Amino acid sequence: LAKTTQPISMDSYEGQEVNITCSHNNIATNDYITWYQQFPSQGPRFIIQGYKTKVTNEVASLFIPADRKSSTLSLPRVSLSDTAVYYCLVVPSGGYQKVTFGTGTKLQVIP
Amino acid sequence: DAGVIQSPRHEVTEMGQEVTLRCKPISGHNSLFWYRQTMMRGLELLIYFNNNVPIDDSGMPEDRFSAKMPNASFSTLKIQPSEPRDSAVYFCASSFAVGGQAFFGQGTRLTVV
Numbered sequence: 322l323a324k325t326t327q328p329i330s331m332d333s334y335e336g337q338e339v340n341i342t343c344s345h346n347n348i349a350t351n352d353y354i355t356w357y358q359q360f361p362s363q364g365p366r367f368i369i370q371g372y373k374t375k376v377t378n379e380v381a382s383l384f385i386p387a388d389r390k391s392s393t394l395s396l397p398r399v400s401l402s403d404t405a406v407y408y409c410l411v412v413p414s415g416g417y418q419k420v421t422f423g424t425g426t427k428l429q430v431i432p
Numbered sequence: 433d434a435g436v437i438q439s440p441r442h443e444v445t446e447m448g449q450e451v452t453l454r455c456k457p458i459s460g461h462n463s464l465f466w467y468r469q470t471m472m473r474g475l476e477l478l479i480y481f482n483n484n485v486p487i488d489d490s491g492m493p494e495d496r497f498s499a500k501m502p503n504a505s506f507s508t509l510k511i512q513p514s515e516p517r518d519s520a521v522y523f524c525a526s527s528f529a530v531g532g533q534a535f536f537g538q539g540t541r542l543t544v545v
Binding site: 422 | 535
């Protein structure tokens with residue numbers, strides 16, 4: 322199973338764009354890249370999922386280069402409410418079995 | 433839909449007691465997952481059901497842990513006997529399709545004293 326590596330923490334000022342990069346060097350052909358957000362005392366919440374190139378939704382964008390060995394979650398114009406832990410996961414097309422969340426990136430948005 | 437519903441939200445119990453955590457997945461979802469979260473180990477996948485059948489329980493830490501899914505709308509995670517090191521937040525999640533977006537419940541914070 323593909324292991325992911327992402328920064329432990331990041332700080333950003335309000336209104337800035339935040340980019341969180343995740344490495345997944347041994348990603349398999351059928352794996353998808355998925356990002357979750359977790360606020361304190363809450364369960365993780367799905368943000369975005371992609372396979373290649375670029376995916377955008379109302380919350381974030383996900384950039385995946387051609388080799389798929391890394392991905393970047395982009396949060397436009399963050400606010401204080403975006404302070405959370407962000408997890409990068411590599412999910413086999415067959416499901417979540419044995420998928421680990423890792424330590425995630427703790428994003429602190431500063432006023 | 434109210435989302436994934438877990439009960440209780442908080443549980444404090446004495447070492448040696450049996451603990452049962454409950455989960456109601458989102459209607460129509462056919463995959464259900466139990467996770468445990470601690471500061472030391474992060475989020476760990478304990479067990480995964482598909483169509484009510486346990487598919488992979490390799491993450492269950494010991495025989496003291498057991499999980500059941502008697503029907504599509506209910507699952508339990510039981511710890512018997514409980515130990516202080518079982519203290520953690522336990523999350524249940526469900527998804528519509530294998531590999532699809534997982535929806536998490538609010539979690540059960542378990543404290544074993």
